[in-house]
Amino acid sequence: MAADTATRVLFDEPGPRGRATIRLATVVALVLVALLVAGAVRQFAVSGQLAPYRWQFFTYTAIVQRLVVDGIGNTFLATAVAAVFAFPLGLVLALGRISHARMLRSVSTGWIEFFRSMPMILVVYAFLLALPRFGIVLPVFWMLVVPMILVSSATTAEVFRAGIRAIDRGQWEAAQSLGMGRALVMTQIVLPQAFRIVLPNLLTGLVSLLKDSTLGYVVSYGELMQQGKELVAYYHYMIQTYLVIALVYVLINWLLTRLASWLQARMGTRRTAARPIEVDLEPAQ
Secondary structure, three states: OHHHHHHHHHOOOOOHHHHHHHHHHHHHHHHHHHHHHHHHHHHHHHOOOOOHHHHHHHHOHHHHHHHHHHHHHHHHHHHHHHHHHHHHHHHHHHHHHOOOOHHHHHHHHHHHHHHHOOOHHHHHHHHHHHHHHHOOOOOHHHHHHHHHHHHHHHHHHHHHHHHHHHOOHHHHHHHHHOOOOHHHHHHHHHHHHHHHHHHHHHHHHHHHHHHHHHHHHHHOOOOHHHHHHHHHHHHOOHHHHHHHHHHHHHHHHHHHHHHHHHHHHHHHHHHHHOHHHHHHHOOOO
């Protein structure tokens, strides 16, 4: 029941005609992408960009150190720290937005609507250029991570709120009829189910955070894109460097997406197996 409600809340499930249209559009898009890639490879070959000596520098230990250890390591560090702060803050904002306390609801709603509508690059520039004028100067790492936390917390709050709203109202009523208070119902019944519903979406949020970390070049933070920029400035192999970086991002995002799909299928199986428990919580007719 909760899974069906979540599906209706988070997106409109397409019908047979819609699914057929999606399959056709997917095939057409794949064909166009394949033609585009083939044309790009041919052009690279004609211009000599695929010559072995242009790719040989990726075998150097110093290059592997810069890209893999420093670049990917710093990217993961910024993403992980931002997620550790942004996801709990998003939950707090979601609870604040559905709170009965008017002031708390207003503050949470204002925070969510403001940062959800702000491009993250503007927030990064605010920490880089505007705040130092008022004497607020953060280390380079936090100039990137704090904007990531602020923006991600707003979008994550809406994910949590959708998950909470997806829980059937009958479970609230059944628990309250047993004498459970609102806070106890939320922590013991609603939030555990909401977490299972939104977990795949949280992993998708990690993908967004990972891509947001590429704005580290604005503050000269040594994440993957910044390391690539410095390598291009030194070796002048721009196409080769950015192609490798693009493949790294595609691989990481693909792995996270597959993990999200696996968790979604696993959570769906658990909800199906646990359905008799949900029926027991329904109010008596």
